[in-house]
Amino acid sequence: MVDSSGGVLYPARLPEFHRLPATGAAADLAAWFWIPEWDIAPGCSSRQEIVGYPALNLVVEQSGVTVSGPTTRASHRDLRGRGWAVGALLRPAAVAALVDDPAALVDTVRTLAEPSLQAEVAAAMASGAGHRDRAVETFSRWLVERVGPLDESAHQANALVEVLGGAGAALTPVEAASRLAVSVRTLQRMAHRYVGVSPAAMIRRRRLQEAAQLVREDPGADLAAIAAELGYADHAHLTRDFQAVLGLAPRTYRAGLSG
Incomplete structure (x- = not known):
């Protein structure tokens, strides 16, 4: 499991x-x-x-x-x-x-x-x-x-998701494109065809999920340190992502975990 x-x-x-x-x-x-x-x-x-x-x-x-x-x-x-x-x-x-x-x-x-x-x-x-x-x-x-059988483009699309969301994931679309040896434009077309959202959106969602998980695992963790660990520009950037997607601030989310 x-x-x-x-x-x-x-x-x-x-x-x-x-x-x-x-x-x-x-x-x-x-x-x-x-x-x-x-x-x-x-x-x-x-x-x-x-x-x-x-x-x-x-x-x-x-x-x-x-x-x-x-x-x-x-x-x-x-x-x-x-x-x-x-x-x-x-x-x-x-x-x-x-x-x-x-x-x-x-x-x-x-x-x-x-x-x-x-x-x-x-x-x-x-x-x-x-x-x-x-x-x-x-x-x-x-x-x-x-x-049915998978072609090379299907395997490459799977590799796209691993590069953007797997262990040691790329921090930017440019980095992801470089790892896959394709252009950024090709990376964007692959994401649109096989996922439906942009590479940048996939990176933002992965970081937000990781941030929420880190808060759950250690409710006393410093939010600024979590932001830095995940590549956010600063604590305020992390808070804006939380607000935009979850509708609440990280501190509010952390307080609700005990509810």
Whole structure:
């Protein structure tokens, strides 16, 4: 199992939640699979607040299958009753086979007519002990068959996301383009075609997610030091990013972690 807190603003408020790694051929198509399961008392709700990764998510629920694009701000969902979801954080290599224009999906959710995927994942989720592993196996198998063989451009698009968001990620689009041995313009076209947002936006979102995670891990950490560690010009720049995307200042976010 992989880390389950990245991108989740208030992990303590989550219902039962798991992230499972993509394996085999599916590892080129999904960064991971995420599965929340909830059973909320009648008349109550559980608000889940997320600052999404700069990527598309393919999600199966009892009601059907949806694909959601990258977001420009924090989002939330109020969970009620009893339910589950099985989502795949898609790698760029899978996007071209599923979506014609990912930029049109920014801040948008679209329903997909994939009844066989929905039925097979739902059956796995209802299958008893080991249901999450079976759901991921089913989802992975469908994804590999649906996408088919990958060409060189798909692999290069995956490399783009690793350079912009992986360990030791590039700090600027120019640095990312240099690492990939392409022009900045080519880098921008790849990001638009396979992700839907600009390389600069991907870098900003990664830094903001890392900042939020550092605040969660050490609520007493100095915010100026976090800003410097992540390459922000100064503490004020970090605060502006928090305000623009999350709608609150870092200190306010830190105070809310104990709520």
